[in-house]
Amino acid sequence: MKYFSQRALINVSLLIGLLFLIGSSIVSYLEIQDLARSNRWVLHTRDVIAANNKTLISVLDAESRTRYNLLFPGTESISNIVFAIHKNLGISKTLTTDNPSQQLRIKKLEIELDQWIDLLNKINFSDAHNKIAEGIKMSTSVEFLTINKNIKQYLTDINNEELKLLNIRLMNSSYHLKLSNILYIFSIGLSGLLFFTSLILLNYHLYQGNILRRKQLLMAKELQISEERFKLTTEGSNVGIWDWDPKTNIVYYSPNFKKMLGYTEEEFPDKLEMFNRILHPDDYKRVWDAVNQHLNNRVPFAIEYRLMTKSGDYRWIQASGLALWNKQGIPTRMSGTFIDISERKESEAKFTAQYELTQDLANANTAILESATDSIITKNKKGQILSVNSQTLKEFNYEKDELIDTDIKTIIPDWTFIHPEESKGSTYEFTGLRKNGESFPIEIKFSRLIYHKQDAVVINVRNISDRKKIENIKNEFVSVVSHELRTPLTSIRGSLGLILGGSAGNFSEKAKTLLDIANNNCQRLLLLINDILDLEKIEAGKMDFKRDVINVKNLIMNSIIDNMLYSEKFHVKLEAEEIDPDITIKSDFDRLMQVMTNLISNAVKFSPSGETVKIKTDLINNSIRISVSNKGHGIPIDFQSKIFKKFSQADSTSTRAKGGTGLGLSICKTIVDSLGGKLNFVSLPNELTTFYVEMPIWKDEAEIAKNKKDLVDMIEGGKNTIASNYKERLLICEDDMEQAKFISELLQTAGFDVDISKDAEGARKMLYKRHYHALLLDLILPDQDGITFIRELRKDSHTKDLPIIVLSMIAHSGKNLLNGHAISVIDWLDKPIDFSKLLKAIKKIKTKMHPDEINILHVEDDYDTHVIIKNLFEPYANIFLARSLKETIKKVKSIKFDLVILDLLLADGSGADLLPLFDEFKLPVIIYSAYDLDQKYSEIVKAALVKSKTSNEKLLLTIKKALDTMI
Numbered sequence: 001m002k003y004f005s006q007r008a009l010i011n012v013s014l015l016i017g018l019l020f021l022i023g024s025s026i027v028s029y030l031e032i033q034d035l036a037r038s039n040r041w042v043l044h045t046r047d048v049i050a051a052n053n054k055t056l057i058s059v060l061d062a063e064s065r066t067r068y069n070l071l072f073p074g075t076e077s078i079s080n081i082v083f084a085i086h087k088n089l090g091i092s093k094t095l096t097t098d099n100p101s102q103q104l105r106i107k108k109l110e111i112e113l114d115q116w117i118d119l120l121n122k123i124n125f126s127d128a129h130n131k132i133a134e135g136i137k138m139s140t141s142v143e144f145l146t147i148n149k150n151i152k153q154y155l156t157d158i159n160n161e162e163l164k165l166l167n168i169r170l171m172n173s174s175y176h177l178k179l180s181n182i183l184y185i186f187s188i189g190l191s192g193l194l195f196f197t198s199l200i201l202l203n204y205h206l207y208q209g210n211i212l213r214r215k216q217l218l219m220a221k222e223l224q225i226s227e228e229r230f231k232l233t234t235e236g237s238n239v240g241i242w243d244w245d246p247k248t249n250i251v252y253y254s255p256n257f258k259k260m261l262g263y264t265e266e267e268f269p270d271k272l273e274m275f276n277r278i279l280h281p282d283d284y285k286r287v288w289d290a291v292n293q294h295l296n297n298r299v300p301f302a303i304e305y306r307l308m309t310k311s312g313d314y315r316w317i318q319a320s321g322l323a324l325w326n327k328q329g330i331p332t333r334m335s336g337t338f339i340d341i342s343e344r345k346e347s348e349a350k351f352t353a354q355y356e357l358t359q360d361l362a363n364a365n366t367a368i369l370e371s372a373t374d375s376i377i378t379k380n381k382k383g384q385i386l387s388v389n390s391q392t393l394k395e396f397n398y399e400k401d402e403l404i405d406t407d408i409k410t411i412i413p414d415w416t417f418i419h420p421e422e423s424k425g426s427t428y429e430f431t432g433l434r435k436n437g438e439s440f441p442i443e444i445k446f447s448r449l450i451y452h453k454q455d456a457v458v459i460n461v462r463n464i465s466d467r468k469k470i471e472n473i474k475n476e477f478v479s480v481v482s483h484e485l486r487t488p489l490t491s492i493r494g495s496l497g498l499i500l501g502g503s504a505g506n507f508s509e510k511a512k513t514l515l516d517i518a519n520n521n522c523q524r525l526l527l528l529i530n531d532i533l534d535l536e537k538i539e540a541g542k543m544d545f546k547r548d549v550i551n552v553k554n555l556i557m558n559s560i561i562d563n564m565l566y567s568e569k570f571h572v573k574l575e576a577e578e579i580d581p582d583i584t585i586k587s588d589f590d591r592l593m594q595v596m597t598n599l600i601s602n603a604v605k606f607s608p609s610g611e612t613v614k615i616k617t618d619l620i621n622n623s624i625r626i627s628v629s630n631k632g633h634g635i636p637i638d639f640q641s642k643i644f645k646k647f648s649q650a651d652s653t654s655t656r657a658k659g660g661t662g663l664g665l666s667i668c669k670t671i672v673d674s675l676g677g678k679l680n681f682v683s684l685p686n687e688l689t690t691f692y693v694e695m696p697i698w699k700d701e702a703e704i705a706k707n708k709k710d711l712v713d714m715i716e717g718g719k720n721t722i723a724s725n726y727k728e729r730l731l732i733c734e735d736d737m738e739q740a741k742f743i744s745e746l747l748q749t750a751g752f753d754v755d756i757s758k759d760a761e762g763a764r765k766m767l768y769k770r771h772y773h774a775l776l777l778d779l780i781l782p783d784q785d786g787i788t789f790i791r792e793l794r795k796d797s798h799t800k801d802l803p804i805i806v807l808s809m810i811a812h813s814g815k816n817l818l819n820g821h822a823i824s825v826i827d828w829l830d831k832p833i834d835f836s837k838l839l840k841a842i843k844k845i846k847t848k849m850h851p852d853e854i855n856i857l858h859v860e861d862d863y864d865t866h867v868i869i870k871n872l873f874e875p876y877a878n879i880f881l882a883r884s885l886k887e888t889i890k891k892v893k894s895i896k897f898d899l900v901i902l903d904l905l906l907a908d909g910s911g912a913d914l915l916p917l918f919d920e921f922k923l924p925v926i927i928y929s930a931y932d933l934d935q936k937y938s939e940i941v942k943a944a945l946v947k948s949k950t951s952n953e954k955l956l957l958t959i960k961k962a963l964d965t966m967i
Helices: 002-071 079-095 100-128 132-139 142-236 255-260 272-278 281-297 342-371 390-396 465-500 509-540 552-562 564-569 589-605 637-642 664-674 701-715 737-749 760-769 786-795 811-817 835-843 863-873 885-894 911-920 935-940 952-964
Strands: 239-245 250-253 301-308 314-325 331-340 375-380 385-388 428-433 439-451 454-463 548-551 573-576 584-587 612-620 623-631 678-683 688-696 729-733 753-757 774-777 804-808 827-830 855-859 878-882 899-902 925-929 943-946
Touching (some): 002 079, 002 142, 314 342, 375 390, 390 454, 552 573, 729 760, 753 760, 786 804, 827 835, 899 952
Antiparallel strands (some): 375 385, 439 454, 612 623
16 A cells, blocks of 8 residues: 555656646747847847948048048049948938937938038048148038037947847847746756656666665675684784683684794694693793682783793783683683783883983982082072082081072072073173171073973082182283283383484494394283283183274285385285275274284294295185285194194294294184184195185175165166166157147156157257157148158258157058158057057167177176176277176166176175166176076076186177177
């Protein structure tokens, strides 16, 4: 009965669906009829628009034909065009009989057209009787232009009205089309639904019959997968299975368990005796006691023991199991698992050993802390003392209980927080306070640690009372040396100098010799005192260093001048090789002069008479190396490792005879290291000895960033201002002053200078007075037509090559008129002027250059390379040098260049940063550098040459090719 009711319900549903299908088909047919009607109206509207457009084209054609006849009198009649206008207007009138508003517009249009055609006939009549000027006047009259404008407006209004109707009818057609498509799709979908419903009913009973069989197959498959999973789990892990029958003592051992111990199936029988044989003797009693407890008292069975492998060693096993008991409480079987835990046991043993070692270390650390001569204190973040060693109690006269959990300021009252990470390797001085109120100076070091699971700081406190006393004694000594010795010695040296200079009269040769000895020893003593004072300042960290930008060439020249008299005394020359004048460093000028004086004076002292001490510079990566070289005995090899140590002098008679304190080089090295530089030497006995100082080249990052910003601003659309001396000047010849001023303002905004002339005669005079980049010419002028004016300019040698751009309402007619004649006109632009097209036309103009007028910019920080380039190309062009980004930007803005030779590595940045600037100024670029150019810039350079791989001939040839396009 249930099956029958379901079937009846399905039949009723199918019948309803069929009725819906028939109804949707009828509605679809009606919609298709409406769609056809809508489409016919759409075609009718398009015919009206087409006829109206033909009328407009005929009107424009008649207008163009009339202007042509003015230029070429008596050429063609406009009667055929007038006939076409009336014909197309008649078609429009016939097609719009159903639209009263359109009929009214067409009637007004007919009136305007009749008047317009009468005027056209009069203009053409004047043309036929050689009254061209009268015809031009009529064609530009207010009456003619007004009628012409009204005709075009009526035609536009008719078109706009029809376009509105077209949009409405298209929307109506689109609506019927969409509705028809929806009904069609609905019909197809309903048919498909009925078809598939029938198929579903047909297969329903077959499906029901197969469900049971599928469930059975699925259950069998799941059972198989479960068995395989169990097998993989046991065999793929370190787990073995066992099953024991207490009555027969037969035990099942899984293959994985036997494999775990290194046995095969045949080598390990399924008997209890086999288990007892491999069980470790020390574990036997403990294992079987656990088994009996489980079987008799049902205590959970889980135990660890050792089993012997086939190789004879033992592995730790973790066993667990569960027994089954019958109703009488007698165990019938017991099953469980084996797990190999040998690795875990080894880890536990290592951990235990490590723990014992840690305890030993802790005990040792405690012993070290207790025996330390410094106070060692541990405190937490709140400043509370967590622990102290015995020296702390002894130093501050406290008991341990009195300090634990108290504030650190109890014993260090001037304590201030210093983060341990910031104080690594640093020491700080504070004041310690004993229990009795006595204070004493202390020195503190910090380190961070975890103490009882909380962040803590270890404070190492050292009593520096004795050191402070020694420092006071030392300071008193330094004060004595500085004031009590140096002041009188200075007076003595001054007096001796005056005496030796003849201020006190003449002395005998013997007296002069004694005075020289006294003066020299006085100078040596002053040098020793100064060195000792400098050394004390350095060691005390009291030597101040100023950081100023220093020109390296200026530093070297000053040091040579200061040592000139000293070198003349030894008959040794001082010579500086060519030094780049633009290299700077940021350092202390006075201290570096001290270093240079020491190096030069040493080189002079140890040079034979007549030799030359040479000072030169070299670029080493981003540093400048200043070298002082001399020829002499050299530095003994066994002394070279000690040369920078205090009071070090080579142990030879010749060396000691030169004098000195043995402190100079030590002080120099400390100064250079403090300034962030490097002092070293290279020396071979009896050959050249060179001491050199390396300092980082100073690069003003702010200046580099500013230069890059200037470049970015120019690239991203900022105005590129060229100096006014190099602005291109244009001449506009236009009788409409309002139009001329408008174009002039636009061109001035674009960077041009502009002059205006309202007629041909004025333009002719201005062209003779000054040079213009181009002439912008209107063809209709009050005193002469533009075509004749162009021909005259081309016959004149002064203006024959003048670029001309035509700006006129009849530009294209003029272009056709000049077709076939050798007259150079850059472009022909119709009014109203499209300013972007005008700028493109001006950019087409290329100026021919004479070799003497070619300017090449060489961007290079190596002066020697520039000299080579200059010698190579002076016959062909003017060569300008720019040694930095800043200088390059300045020169590009102020000088008009024709080619750039660019080095990529400059002192203040990368030369590649300048490429967008050169591209903005349309400058061709040749890369000439020690480095290869990045591929992303390869398309915007003429060529890329590597210095080490390029001969002078190849360089010359490459640049000549680039110049050939300009000369």
